Amino acid sequence: LAFALPSQAQSKLTQEEVDQLIKENELLKAENKRLRQAGQRAGQASSATAVCDLKRTYDSLKEKVSIEADLKSREEKFKEENKKREETVKQLQTVLADATPGSPEFVNLQDQLEKALGDYKIWVTIEAGRINRDRAQWIKAIYAKMLDAISEAAAEKGYDLVLFKSPTIDFTEVSAEQVPGMIQSRKVLWSIDELDLTDMVIQKMNLRYDREK
Numbered sequence: 001l002a003f004a005l006p007s008q009a010q011s012k013l014t015q016e017e018v019d020q021l022i023k024e025n026e027l028l029k030a031e032n033k034r035l036r037q038a039g040q041r042a043g044q045a046s047s048a049t050a051v052c053d054l055k056r057t058y059d060s061l062k063e064k065v066s067i068e069a070d071l072k073s074r075e076e077k078f079k080e081e082n083k084k085r086e087e088t089v090k091q092l093q094t095v096l097a098d099a100t101p102g103s104p105e106f107v108n109l110q111d112q113l114e115k116a117l118g119d120y121k122i123w124v125t126i127e128a129g130r131i132n133r134d135r136a137q138w139i140k141a142i143y144a145k146m147l148d149a150i151s152e153a154a155a156e157k158g159y160d161l162v163l164f165k166s167p168t169i170d171f172t173e174v175s176a177e178q179v180p181g182m183i184q185s186r187k188v189l190w191s192i193d194e195l196d197l198t199d200m201v202i203q204k205m206n207l208r209y210d211r212e213k
Helices: 015-047 054-059 062-098 104-157 179-184 198-212
Strands: 049-052 161-164
Touching: 049 104, 049 198, 054 104, 054 198, 062 104, 062 198, 104 161, 104 198
Parallel strands: 049 161
Antiparallel strands: none
8 A cells, every 4th residue: 555645735644643554554564464374374275185095095904904804714603603503404394394294293393493493593693793793893993093094194294184085996897887977986086196195004004003913
């Protein structure tokens, strides 16, 4: 802002007017400073963004390999026990088919079969539910650990925003109808390698897992 200098024909500014001009000038300086700082923060925010590939992170975790090995072992035991129980039911069904309907033996076998079927259904429901519940809880726990590691990595690198980086699309593995949807679902279209925290997060989580084992 420019202020016209008073001419000799004009009367001199009063002290009150001078004080008012000084006050307005200080307010303008303060506003300019605020605008400069806001612009600097905006510039920093636009550049302080990183990305992380959660799928590659999850697939590269030692803890994930350990958990999947444990789940696979439990599932194999479940299949073995399930096979035994199925065989027991089939044997009772075969023997019952040869028994004389209405005879004490038939009634006894029928009771055994009904109990075996009931026990089998309850066992399958409980054991399968436990495995699925534990898998969900483990995945939830690992996801929480990934978020913690991402937060630490971002803080160390000076980033205040981390975006989800989708895995590279293998167009040879999808149909033509699936391609548009897969492209539209991508969160980040492109970023320089220096903004990718994936390897750093994987390293942090695997080192922590080794220490806590």
